[in-house]
Amino acid sequence: xxxxxxxxxxxxxxxxxxxxxxxxxxVIDNTWLGVAKGGLRITPTVTQEExxxxxxxxxxxxxxxxxxFGGGKSGVIANVKKISFEKKLELVRSFSRAIKxxxxxxxxxxxxxxxxxxxxxxxxxANGSLKSATGKPADMCVKPGVECGIPHEFGSTGFGVVQAxxxxxxxxxxxIKDLKVAVAxxxxxxxxxxxxxxxxxxxxVAISDSEGTTYNPTGLNIxxxxxxxxxxxxxxxxxxxxxxxxxxIYTLPVDILIPAALGxxxxxxxxxxxxxxxxxxxxxxxxxxxxxxxLHKKGVLVVPDIVANAGGVIxxxxxxxxxxxxxxxxxxxxxxxxxxxxxxxxxxxxxxxPREAALKIAIERLNRSKPRR
Numbered sequence: 001x002x003x004x005x006x007x008x009x010x011x012x013x014x015x016x017x018x019x020x021x022x023x024x025x026x027v028i029d030n031t032w033l034g035v036a037k038g039g040l041r042i043t044p045t046v047t048q049e050e051x052x053x054x055x056x057x058x059x060x061x062x063x064x065x066x067x068x069f070g071g072g073k074s075g076v077i078a079n080v081k082k083i084s085f086e087k088k089l090e091l092v093r094s095f096s097r098a099i100k101x102x103x104x105x106x107x108x109x110x111x112x113x114x115x116x117x118x119x120x121x122x123x124x125x126a127n128g129s130l131k132s133a134t135g136k137p138a139d140m141c142v143k144p145g146v147e148c149g150i151p152h153e154f155g156s157t158g159f160g161v162v163q164a165x166x167x168x169x170x171x172x173x174x175x176i177k178d179l180k181v182a183v184a185x186x187x188x189x190x191x192x193x194x195x196x197x198x199x200x201x202x203x204x205v206a207i208s209d210s211e212g213t214t215y216n217p218t219g220l221n222i223x224x225x226x227x228x229x230x231x232x233x234x235x236x237x238x239x240x241x242x243x244x245x246x247x248x249i250y251t252l253p254v255d256i257l258i259p260a261a262l263g264x265x266x267x268x269x270x271x272x273x274x275x276x277x278x279x280x281x282x283x284x285x286x287x288x289x290x291x292x293x294x295l296h297k298k299g300v301l302v303v304p305d306i307v308a309n310a311g312g313v314i315x316x317x318x319x320x321x322x323x324x325x326x327x328x329x330x331x332x333x334x335x336x337x338x339x340x341x342x343x344x345x346x347x348x349x350x351x352x353x354p355r356e357a358a359l360k361i362a363i364e365r366l367n368r369s370k371p372r373r
Contacts, residue, residue, distance in 0.1 A: 002052045007059060007366065008071075009052055011106075015098040022076060022094035029055035029071040031106055032369045036072025037062060037316060039112025039135075040095070040123070042088065046075035057284060058313070060362040061306040063369075064343075065335055067317045072107045074099070080114045088114075089122045096126035103132040110152075110316050111135040116188070117151035134316035138325075150319040152312055156332055158192025160311020161258065161282040163336040166200070168278055168303050169256075171344050180217070182206035182254040182276070184246075185261025186235055189282050189309070191226070193260055198222045202256075206249050209261075212236025213244040215252060250274060259286035266291050274300065281305040296353045304355040306362065307339050 002009070011028035025048040028036045038058040051073045059071025076095050080088055092115070096103070103109065109123055110133060120133045121140055127133070130142060136149025150156070169176055181202050183194050186209040194204055203219040211234035214225060221240055228238045236243045250257065250266055251273035259265050260282035266274060271291040279295065279302045281287060287295070287302060295302055311332045318328035346357035 002049050007056070009055065011102075012048060012052070013099065013102075014048060015095065017094045017098060020090055020094040022091045022098070024074065024076040024091075024095045024098065025051045026074040026099050026102070026107065027051045027055040027072060028102070028107055029073075030059040030366070031070035032366055032371060033063060033070050034068040035070060035104060036107045037067075037069035037110065037134075037313060038071060038073035038107075039110040039312075040074045040076065040092070040115050040119070040133075041112035042076045042078050042080055042091070042114040042119075044077060044079035046077055051075045054284065057306060059366070060359060061310050061313060063362040063365045064306055064339055064358055065310045065314055065317075066339075066365065067313065069108075069313070069317065073112075074107075074109060089119065092119045092122045093126040096123045096132070100127050103127050104129055108316070108320065109133040110312070117149065117153055120149070120151075131320070134319045136319070142322075148319075148324075150315055150323075150325055150328055152315065153188060154315070154325055154328075155188070155192035155196075156315030156328065157282070157309055157312035158189045158260075159196060159329060160314065160332045160336045161189065161193050161260070161280055161308055162196040162200070163311075163333050164303050164308040164340045165197070165256065165258070165278075165280050167337050167340040168280065168301060168344065171341070172278070172301065177201040177203075179203065179255035179278075180205045180219075180253075181256045181258065182208075182249050182252055184208045184249045184257070184259045184265065185283065186229060187261055190258075190260035193258055193282060194222060194225070205254060206241075206252050207235050208246045208249040209235050210246060212246055213249045213252075214238040214241035215244055215249075216241040217253070256280065259283045262286070264288055266295075268294075271295060276300065279303070280308050282309050284309070292353060292355060301344075302354060303340060303344075304358050306355075307336070307343050307358050310339070311336060 008029040013026040055073035062069040141148035257276035263285040266287040
């Protein structure tokens with residue numbers, strides 16, 4: 001259900017192109033802080049309601065990160081496993097043309113599920129403005145060496161998740177080297193999370209993808225897992241780990257669980273089996289609200305998506321401002337560390353969940369920026 005309140009949504013847009021078969025949605029939730037910012041996803045099940053909820057999440061996420069962006073999101077209905085890559089790009093171009101009047105005037109697109117730098121390149125070409133999307137290829141510049149793209153393939157979201165993890169561990173007086181970590185999802189976010197945590201000295205004991213989970217309680221050889229994924233197509237084929245079903249990763253005996261792919265993976269059906277003491281939401285809405293309350297009562301620290309995975313949108317802001325990748329990573333680190341600490345301090349001080357604390361802070365910042373009519 002799409003709910004309407006004092007924040008929005010401001011615009012609900014549905015577009016269709018009979019020539020290409022493109023059927024898409026755009027939700028402009030709130031623009032009090034600036035143009036609406038949020039990614040374009042392509043899935044066979046995306047709906048306007050789903051896009052609305054994601055747009056509202058972006059409203060909160062951008063406010064929490066103190067970015068001059070509002071909240072928006074877009075989606076196109078298509079099963080990328082059943083169409084050619086060129087057909088997918090055709091749908092992206094068609095969608096971009098359909099919302100051209102709104103981009104970048106009040107909406108700026110970016111990568112999301114099943115979209116990346118190549119899709120963003122096609123989006124801006126069809127739109128006619130390099131400012132209409134972020135996450136573009138690094139060689140797509142206003143002029144050579146100036147205001148170039150910063151693709152999410154550089155790992156900004158995963159990098160931010162790791163910063164959130166380190167701050168959360170420090171808040172509990174622990175060291176990353178003493179803790180066992182499970183990372184659910186081995187796509188763009190999960191691969192960077194695994195690689196960076198390994199460099200920090202963490203003991204990554206479980207990694208999953210859509211085909212299964214590889215688990216070794218003494219610690220996985222990360223380089224071998226990467227090689228296995230590349231050669232065999234799934235981490236589950238790793239010869240040095242136990243092969244388990246994908247969903248088993250959420251209830252393994254670990255200290256830190258990082259869901260980094262799908263939403264709604266911890267629910268009322270498996271929450272009682274969760275053994276992790278810290279959960280960092282690298283994926284959007286990875287934990288169902290009712291399950292999150294159960295975890296809070298159990299003393300599990302859940303760092304919510306709207307602060308933990310904001311590295312992607314912070315990177316988008318850096319690209320929008322014309323920063324280089326080095327400056328972008330510094331900005332992500334500074335903002336994530338600062339905001340995670342603020343959220344955790346408020347959560348502890350007021351005895352509320354970190355998500356409640358994050359939402360309170362975001363709404364306070366939004367209300368301060370509300371335009372006077």
